Structure formats: C-alpha cells, structure tokens
Amino acid sequence: MPEPTLNSYLLLSAVLFAIGTAGVFLRRNLITILLSIEVMLNAVNLTFVAVDRFRGSVDGQIIVFFVITVAAAEAAVGLAILIALFRHRESLNPDAFTSLKW
Amino acid sequence: MDAISFWAFAAILVIASVLVVGQRNPMHSVFLLIVSFAALSGLYVLLGAPFAAMIQVIVYVGAIMVLFLFVVMLLNTPTEEAPAGGPIRRMFGAGPRHFGAVLSGVFAVELALALRAASTTLPGTDRGTPTPTVYDIGVRLFHEYGFAFEATSVLILVAMVGAIVLARREAR
C-alpha cells in the first residue's frame, strides 16, 4: 500500500470536485444540487489542508475555517430561498424555475 | 498504518460522495454526505490538522447538515420526480445533464494530468513535521486574519437575517 503523497491528496480532491460538479449537472433536485456544491467546497478544503501540511503553515486551515463559515451562510440562505421557491411551485426541480428569461 | 487509514478514508470519501450525487433520495444523500464528511475529517487528522477536522464535524455535521435535514423533512420531497416523457424524449432531455457529467469527468482527468505534469515526486506528508497547535492557528487567525474574521461574522449575521426574511411565510 503506497505511502500517500501530497499528490495523492490533490488527486483525491480533484476527483471529489469532479463528483460534485457531476452532481450539480445530473441531479434534478435543488437540495441534492446544494449538497453537491458542498462536496465541491470540501474538495477545495482538502486541497487547502493538504498544501498547508506540505508547507507547514496554518493559513490553509484558517482559510478552511472561513470557507466552512461562508458555506454555512450559503447553505442557510440557499435553503431559505429553496423553501420560498417550493412554496410557489410544488417542486424543487431546477427546470421548473426557468421563468426568469427573455 | 497511516497509508492504510488514508486509503480507507479516501475510499469511503469517494464512494460516499459518488452515492451522494448518485441516487435520488435527498434524505440518503444527506446522510451519505455526513459519512463523507466524517471520512474527510479523518483525512484532516491524518494531515495533522485536528482543529480543522473538529471544525469540519462541528459546523458541517453539527449545523449545516441538520439544516438540510430540516428542509428535507419540512418540504418532505422524498425522491426527485423521474424525468417526464417517453424514453426518447427522456434521452434527449437528459442530454445536457449527461454531457455535464462527462464534462466533469474530463475536468478530473485534466487536473490529474496537471498533477502529473507537475513533478510527482513531492515529499510525502510524513508525521515527522510538528503539527501546528490550535494556539498557533488562533494567534494567526486573530492577528493577520482579524479583519476577515470580523467580516465573516457580519456576513453570517446578514445571512441569518436574510434567511429568516426569505423563509418567513408572509402574513396575510
């Protein structure tokens, strides 16, 4: 079993990120899409921590801290919007909310 | 020992994430995501960042995911509706979505190549290097990043107000 290097961490986060994006495109449920976005965020966090470890600094962890905080805010507002949307159309399918166009 | 746990966590992480985006029941997605978070914090610990790991669990698992849970329960939409129309129309209707999935795969490959393009022989994250303590993080956070910290707190306040206003059922 090979010893994990920085690269393996970065690769892992890349895969994670890709999974997240795929979820954003694939899912037809806004909640799940938000979850996928969280996955992407965490992929980035992993990169930060890994590089942090590599450079022996703490800035990465601090940035992770900020990312998480902002993610919390994002989730709160996003879910609130989601609830408001659901009240208007009994659906969470993003394709149901295409009225904001030409 | 570390190697094993790394690969174990990585496996859990990837599988859980795949399942998060891979099935239609948001409830399951939420719980799988929690699992993946747990694995992630495990990786953080391996990386000598227990603080980050704990924050990850406390904030993400302890707060954000609960929020998601509430919404899922509140709206009670167990599974996303299956794509409408017959098989052909479904195929083409789904076209762009699948394209997106493929695209993200391409993206992953690109990143992998980029990593390969960079020298693969990066020094490993050996346990020898001293792990920064919470104290170090705190000092740095409240000095260099003091302003960012305050700004974030304001942001959260705004988000709170915004969320309440948005989700409040307007009285009539």
Add this chain to the structure above:
Amino acid sequence: MLFGISRELIVHLVIIGVVFLALQITAAILVYMERKVAAVIQERYGPYLVGPKGLMQPLADILKLIMKEELRPKGADVVLFYAAPILSATAAFAAFAVIPFGADTTLFGFLDHPIHLAAADVNVGLLVIFAISSMGVYGVVLAGWASNSKYSLLGGLRSSAQMISYELAYGLSFAAVILLAGSLSLRGIVEQQDGYWFGFIPHWYLFLQPLGFLIYLTAGVAETNRAPFDFPEAEQELVAGYHTEYSSMSFALFFLAEYVNMATVAAVATDLFLGGWHGPFPLPPGFEWIWFLVKVFAILFFYIWMRWTLPRYRYDQLMEFGWKWLLPAAVLNLLVTAGAVIYMGW
C-alpha cells in the same frame, strides 16, 4: 514484551475494553437507580423481586428486550431505520472515548512508563466531545424520519431543534472553562484543577464558574433529552417520541445511548468543573479514579432526582428559555470570565 506486542498496547486495549464495559454496566446501574430513586420519591418499593432488592432487575430488562420481536412499520426506510439506533449508540460511546478518568499511572509498576487513563487521549478532546455530541442528533432525527410515523417525526424534529438550540449554551459554557485552563485537552484542564485554596478548598473550576456549571448542567439535561426537557419522548403528547416505532434491541440501543450520554455529560462535568479525579483529600496513587466515579454518580443521581421532581416544560417555554435566558447568560459568563482572565490574571 510477549508475542512482540508491547505492554503499553495491551494495557491500552484493556483500558478501552474496561471503558466500554464500564459504560454498559453504568447504564444497567442507572436503570436500577432510576427505578429505585423514583420509587423512593414516590414512596413505592420499586423493583424488589428479581434478586436481592431487585438488583438483578436490569438483567431481566435486557433479557426481555432481547426476547422481543423486531417490528418495522410499513413504509419505513429500511436502511435508515436500522442505522438510527446504531448511530446514536455509537456516538454515545465514542464521545466517552476521549474522557480521562484517572491520573497517569504505571498500574503499580506493571508498566515502566506511566500511562494516561483514557481510551483515547486527544489534545483537542473538548472539541471532539462537542463534535460527537452534535453527531448524536442524527440518531434521533433519523429514527424520527425513517420510521415514517407522525409521532416519531415530531419527536425527532423536536429533539433535534432542542439539541441544536442548547448546543450553543453548552459550547459557551465549555469555552469559559477553556479560557481559564488555556487548553483544549481535558487532561490538561483537570491538571489545572490540582491543588487547594487556603489548603482546604479544592482548586475546582466549580468555584470560579458557578454560573457556567449551572448552564452546563441545564444544557446537558437538554442535550440528553432528560426530564424536565424530555420532549422527544413526551409520553403524554407523542406516545414515546422518536423511538415510538422501535422495539427489542434497536429500542434497547436507544435506551443504552440515553444512559451513556448521561454518563458522558456527567463525566465531562466532573472533568471540567469538579476537578476530575482530584478530591477534597488525595487518595493513594493508582486510586484517584475513585473520586472520579463518586462525582460522576453524584451528578447522575442529581439527574434522576431532577427527573422525578420537576414537571415537564412546555415546548415553546423550552425554546424561549434556551434562547432568551440560557444563551445570554452563557455569553455573559464568557465575557466576565474573559475579563477576569485578562485583567485579574485568573
């Protein structure tokens, strides 16, 4: 060295096993205590048939539970329905893992280096406890949702809301102690509380943090969904709350989890505020953990006592209390402590 396994490793595994068993035994004892105390308070006999003074009652209970049939309501989410009790039990046990319960000891010379008396000694122990206790919510919510029954759902929602609300005060009361001790490690905090004022008042944070201690206890009760905050299972309103639909072992797991959680809360309280294994007078080395046990059980008794004495709140009252009184009080306490640390150098 035997079989190439160091004694430390063995001892470590042993400790883990001991903690695990101890917790289960504690749960059993608690069941018995609960009923006896209740009986005393209500002037009844309580269990007295099984074994002397009904001491074997918990065993009987467990047997009964095991014998029972596993029921699963129709339309329940299979995976989650069974995952829920496991999750809460796991969380409960995991939380206790980081709690140190005795001074370093060589086990009377069995080891050449003294060893920490804790299943796992983490230098961010408090954070771990906090994290895992926040994990505990999921078992409840999950159970509530998965068993596809309105009582369960309501119970689950209620308890999760309740836990979330009280986690804030809970965490803040931690923070005050962390400020005093200047460490996130439970062991470190306990070490800080060594010694005496004027030679006889033990140097416990209880005396520096009376308000903090009260807040912690209250929040702890809410965290463990005990009376007078036992809304998740408010019988009169919700049959049995989130575990209405559970039976047999899965129910037993919830039961176990509840008592283990109580034990955890009590143990943390002991380490944070009551000086862990430091007692009013020192015990011979290797036996300090007795102090620890005494204090933990004192607090547990207090819990049970409270349950059978106080009536249940109303839910809105609970929320109001949590947000409008407990939280501000905790914040105030934190501020005062910070001020004291800075200006009076506590």
Add this chain to the structure above:
Amino acid sequence: MSLLLIPLLPFVGFLVNATVGSRLSKSTSATVAVAAMGLSFGVAASVVWSLVHVAPVAGVRALDAVVYTWMQSGGLTIPVEFRVDPLASVMILIITGIGSLIHLYSTAYMHEETDGEYARYFSYLNLFAAFMLVLVLGASFPVMFVGWEGVGLCSYLLIGFWYTKSTAVEAGKKAFVVNRLGDFGFVLGMAAIFATFHTLDFQQVAGRVAQLPAETTVGILTGITLLLFLGATGKSAQLPLYVWLPDAMEGPTPVSALIHAATMVTAGVYMIGRNAVLFGHAPLTLDVVAVVGCLTALMAGTIGLVQNDIKRVLAYSTVSQLGYMFLAMGVGAFAGGIFHLYTHAFFKALLFLGSGAVIHALHGEQDLRRMGGLKRELPITYWTFLTGTLAIAGVPLLSGFFSKDEILGKTFASGHTVLWAVALVTAFLTATYMFRLLYLAFFGARRAGPEGAHGPDPHGHGPGAALRPHLHDAPPAMAIVLVVLAIGSVLAGYVGVPASLGGGNRFEHYLEPSFQAPTMTTIESVLTAAPPVTRSESAPPSESPETEMALMGASVAAALAGIGLASFIYLKRPTVADVLAERLSGLYRLLLGKYFVDEIYDALFVQPIKRVSTVFLWRGVDAGLIDGTVNSVGFAVRGSSAVLRRLQTGSVRAYAMSLFVGVVAIVGYFLWR
C-alpha cells in the same frame, strides 16, 4: 469654538424643525426656533465681549476658529474658517439680535398657519440665520459664498412661502434668477482674486493688496472689484438688479423685515466693507459704487412716493436706504455705511413689523387706500411706527439722523458735491414718502368699505372679516418686539455721535481696523501702499466743525421740509394729491409704473432668451440632437439585445454548464499549451 457655535445653533434649530417639526406642536417648534436664535445671540454677545478685550495683533483685531480643511488642490487650500473682527461683530449682533426679535414676532404673526407650515416657516427662518451668520463670519471668499448662496436660497424659499399663490412663486423665482446674475459676477470676481493673489482669505488678500504698488494693478483691481460689486448689486438690490426686492414683498412680513430689510440685502454692503482695502485700491470702482448707490437711492425714493401697497413703499425705501449705504461705501466712508446699515436695521425692521401688525389687524389688507384712521385703533403700532418713521426720516437725535448725516457729511467732504446734492434730495423724498405712508395709514378716516379684506389675504380669512367693528392691536409677542425695536431705533445712533456734536464717534474708531490692511507687511511696502490706503480709510480730510454743522442743518432742513410737504398734502388738503396726479399724469404714471423697468427688462432680456430657448435650444438641440442621439442609442441596444437575449434560457443548469465549459477549456488550454 464658541465662534462655530453661533451659526451652528440656528442650524440645529433648522434640523429639528425641518425633520420632526411637522409632528411638533406650534408652541414647541416656535420655542425651538426662538431659543436657537436667542442662544446664538447670547454666544455672539459673549464672543464680541471677548473680542473687545482682545489686543490687536499686527493691526488686526480678530478671533479665528478653523473648523476643518474644506478643499485642497494645488496652491489652493480653503479651510472652513470663521473669523470675527469689529465689522463682523457688528453684523452678528444685528443678525442674531434683530433675528431673535423677529423670530419672536413671527410666533404670533404666523399663528394662523397649520402646524406643518408653521414648522416649515421657522425651519427656513433658522436656516436663513445660520447661512447669514456663515456669510458674515466666513474668513475667506468661498466660505462667505456658501452663506451668500444659502441666504439666496432661503430668501427664495421664504418669498415663495405661500406657494399656492402664483404671484409669490413668481416673485421667488424672480429673486432667485436676478440673484444668479449677481452671483455670476461674484464667482468671477473670486476666480480673478485667486488668479491675482493666490489666496482667498480676506486678511491675506488685504495684506497683499496693500503690498502691491497701486498704479500697476489698478486695471485688474478695478475689474475684480467691479465684478464683486455686480454681485453686491444683485444681493443688495441696486441698479440695475434691484427689481426683485419689491416683488419679494409677497413673502410673509417678518421675512421682509428680517431678510429684505435688516440682514440679507445688506450683505452686499458688508461684502464691500469686508474688502475695503481692495476697493480702496480701485478708485474707479468706488466712483461707480457711489454713483450707482446715489442713483438707486433717488430712483427708489421717487417710486416710493406713489406706491399704494404699504409693504412696497417700505421695500422701495429699503432700496433707497441701501443706495445710501453704497454711496457711503463709494465715497470711502466705510464706517459710515456700516453705521447706517446698523441703524437702518433697527428702524426698517421696526417699520416692516409695524406694517405687519397693521396688515395682521386688517387681515391681510395691504393697500394704503383702504386704510386710514388706525391711530386710535392700534395705539402701540402707531406710536412705534411713528418712532420708526421719524428715525428713518432723519429727525435729529434719532438713530437715523446720525447715520444719514454721517454719510452726507462724508460725501460732501470727499468732494462729490453733486452726489451730496442728490443724496440730500433723496433725504427729502424719504421724509416725504414715509410720512405719506404714516398719514395714509394711521390718520384720517377708515377708507375700507364693507368689502374690506380684499387683496392679498395670506391668512385665509374669508372676505368681510374686516367687517368686525373693532380691530385688535398687535398681540403681546408682536407688541413687545415693536417696543424694543422702537427703543432701539431711538438709541442705536448714540454709539456713533459725531465729534462735532461732542460725541467721540466711537463706532467708527471701533470699526476702523476692519478697513485697514493688516500691517503684517514690511515698512516700505506700507509706504508704497500709503496713498490709496488713506483714501480707503474711513477718516476723510476732516472739515471744519462749522461746515459740518451747516451740512447737518441742511439735512435736517431737508427732512423737515419733506415732513412738512407730506403733512400739507395728506393732512391739510387730501385733494391735492389727486390734483397733482392729474397735472403731472405723465410723471405720475411713470413713477407708478416704477419707470417700467420690469417691462423694459422683459422686452430686452426675457423675451429674446425665451425665443432663443424655444426655437433653437428646445426644438433644435434638445428635441433634435440630444433626444435623437438618446433614442437611436436606445433602438440600437434594443435591436442587439433582441438577438442576444436568446442566450437567457432561464435554466440555472445551462448557466452553470456554460461556466463550467469555460473552466474546462481554460484549464485544457494551459495544459496543452
């Protein structure tokens, strides 16, 4: 700091009344406003007291207060700096003192207004006071200009206070536009000054002027001063820009008293006094000022003879008195001009407020032909009004006498005999029309028929309100003010009793430092500056006491003659007036038509401008060019967006997709580059 407090207090009053005023009761908002002014007066008094006791530094006696640096660019640094020197001190005392009195008066006068209007009125009034104080205290041109524009604005607002009356609105607009013309000159003057002296601070300007050898720079200085004087004519209603003041009488009477008699209109005079040194170096301008002032005085006086609206008469008398002041300035008798300004403030405010009381009693009746016989009915008003009339007419031992005589004397002394003669005639006219006014209003019999209260009726009483048998005299608040002012206009003169009458003329000596260049300069530069300075100093070649007495006698004689004539015509033979009007019908109509100046201006400026604006600016430029451009741009945008908007599918996923494609592409590019 207390210096800053003086304008600040009224401003606070303004803020209060402007923001929450409409919710306050009348008494409250009135209290706020009056208190603000009163306090401000108190502070001003204390400041002046400390000023009197401060030792002159480099020939300048002044207190400074720098608030903050307003603007700074290149060599230009403009601090918001307030400075009080003798001249300013006199002004602030007048403004805050008379101002407070008039505020008090207004509390009663405006009482019929609704709460909101009431508060609005007082907020404007306070704002005006604040700006006026800024104007006076400003230590540099820009700061002064702020006040200058501010008072212009307030006067506009207050003239058009009854904005439902079209005439009022028109008058307001007129005042505003005419003032713009003046300000235009003022701004240019400022620019020229900065270009010449590289500073805008009054003291520094004065100092540098004093250093300049006069001959070399006469041209520039003349230009500058003429521009400034243009501004002054605009603000102080001199020829040719006086036309707005009579119309300004559409405003509430206390406003006319405060703004259009006591304070704002004297800003021009003050400004010239403030730049005495500058003007002193431009003899030509001084002559212009003198002539213009003199002509204005005469013309306004003649018009005043025949006007029938009580307030208009007073307005024209104001114009002519201002003419007097400018005359004084023109002949270099700066102190004399300010002295007259100061006494005039008292008796003219008094007269206006008296007329206000009359109008109040008659429920808005302003036409002299409908008054008469009010002597018995409004005793207080009558006696105070009489005092004011005597004062303005220049009857000996009242304030007006001293100041007017001072001016006449200085004029004669400075050798402008013609101007002196004209001024004398004007004095005669003044006496005449003022007493005509007095007689028409208070003597004889009531001429108002049952259809009494026609004409402007600001208080919204229905017609026939005048049918009431008994007219109520001024209510206490107004009465008190009238009495105080009457006493003032009797005694105010005694601070400046001329030497020839055994007075030391302390006023003049007190003011003198303000009109001299600060001696921060080297000796020789002072010497070079000496010749003009002597002329600018308000100490003209002193003539022998005999001549002075003789001059005094002349002016007194003129005044008495005027009074005599008036009493002859309007008391003895009331018919004579009409007969005269018959005989000299041409002249009469000319005067009644105010020399048709308005009409001339209309034909000369207004109509052409209108025509140009309609034909060229509106139809051509605006409709054709600008609108054309705008519209075509709009069409272009609309057309292109009609195509582009197709991209807006409204599907979030599509947007995310496009974004992500971009990301992948870019990463790929950097990978295979």
